[in-house]
Amino acid sequence: MHTSDSNLPPIQLENSLTRRCEPLVPQVPGRVGMYVCGVTVYDHCHLGHAVPAVVFDAIRRYLEYRGYLVDFVVNFTDVDDKIINRAHAEGSDYLAVSERFIASYFEDMDRLGVRRASLYPRATQHIPEMHEMIRVLMDKGAAYAVEGDVYFDIARFAGYGKLSGRKVEELLAGARIAADSRLRQPADFALWKGAKPGEPGWDSPWGRGRPGWHIECSAMACRYLGQTFDIHGGGLDLVFPHHENEIAQSEAATGQPFARYWMHNGILNLGGQKMSKSIGNVLGLKLLFQKHSPDELRQYLLGTHYRSPQNFEEDGLEKAARAHCRFTNVFERVTRVLAGAGKGAGGSEGQAALAQPLRKATDQAQGRFHQCMSDDFNTGGALGALFELAAELNRSLQSAETDGLSEGLAAPVRQARATLSELLGVLGFSTAPAAAPAAARSSKLTGKLVELLVELRLDARKAKDFALADTIRKRLSELGVELKDSPTGTTYSLKV
């Protein structure tokens, strides 16, 4: 990994709390504490869940690339109404449900190439920490118990509304909040919910019950990252009430600022509405994996800025897949040309003139990549820079493909490939020249069989039996094997 390089632009990010772009200055130099809201594990993940996962994965990777040590915490909400309901419906218990979907979550995220966070704390394993925070809030008079429930008194926290821009007076009116006469004001929220019969519960000073939704994040973030930490992330849809309430209860309890920077990813829409389980317009990841590779999904998700809303279109993933092909193609090509390097000495004259522009393009791409990523993690712009490098690399390879690669051009070509590969890696793509060629991905027998057909087809082409050659290519294509002829031979690739 890189160490800090003073030549690189300082990292700036848009802070939801201040609504401004601010330089990232970690509390502890060289070290970033980051907490991102994970999922409530009551079902499989859909594409909407992949947005923050992939986005913050890329952010984390970039921070580490820049030399920061990142303490990255992602929570699981493993007890709540939906989990309990599902358990009831299945005749199992909440643990069985949450365990199953935590496993499913890891399965999907691993496949997506999301690097594991430093820690995945679960709500039910941090009941004592939550009790302690609630107790402090009670002692300070910021919380009150009613019939086994404990509520946070928003009137006792002066900063309430500072994240979401809401005014307490308006919340007091509480247009859409069902009036609960037991509450001091309608917008007070539960820290602890008394357990109803048949519900899971934990003993507490206020009676048997379970945690409110917001308290887990406060308790676990403080436990692992400290009362004040650097970055708190999550979906834009969590700003209110979830994150607002996290701030209120944490800061009321500790008297310290909670997260210093808040980052919110835009929401993925489908059919003009948020992709959401309750609306029913979701695309499950497991389903998408049948048609698309992890890199294609990542290309789609990182093609747009993380804060922008993204509207899912029918052919959106298809386009992203085609776009990503440019990278896989250029890597294949470089590998092929490098393998044949030295075989033909021709073209050195013309190729010598290509070396310098390629070096320059490599430097430029690197510079632009950093410039974009430093400026609030502009992955779309960064990808644009990488496409330009890919194009320059292709340009350089034009003559080398037929005439052989000259000695002088080989070095900058290797350098360009290394840079492209490295920077794609920073964004979390698995595309890389070293990545197993198609043949190695398939079972040995499949590879040998395809090679056999390619050989037979080559004989046919030599014999000018193009009808047979085309039939072989067409039939293989129908089976998901794409053949590509080039001056240096035929290569093939397997679809997904």
Added chain:
RNA sequence: GGCGGCAUCGCCAAGUGGUAAGGCAACUGAUUGCAAAUCAGUCACCCCCGGUUCGAAUCCGGGUGCCGCCUCCA
């Protein structure tokens, strides 16, 4: 109703004061037995109306449209 966000080529999408990156699609040409890939070329005055400025997609005011949140939600 309140609070936020967004509006750039057919589609996706960068760009935050100096006359519009990139990708997909399309068209023309090169290459190819044909494909694919690749290269070259073509393809936008930035939702509307005012204002500030020598100069605005970029700043200010006013509209319009879409989305999110205010209930569980990435």
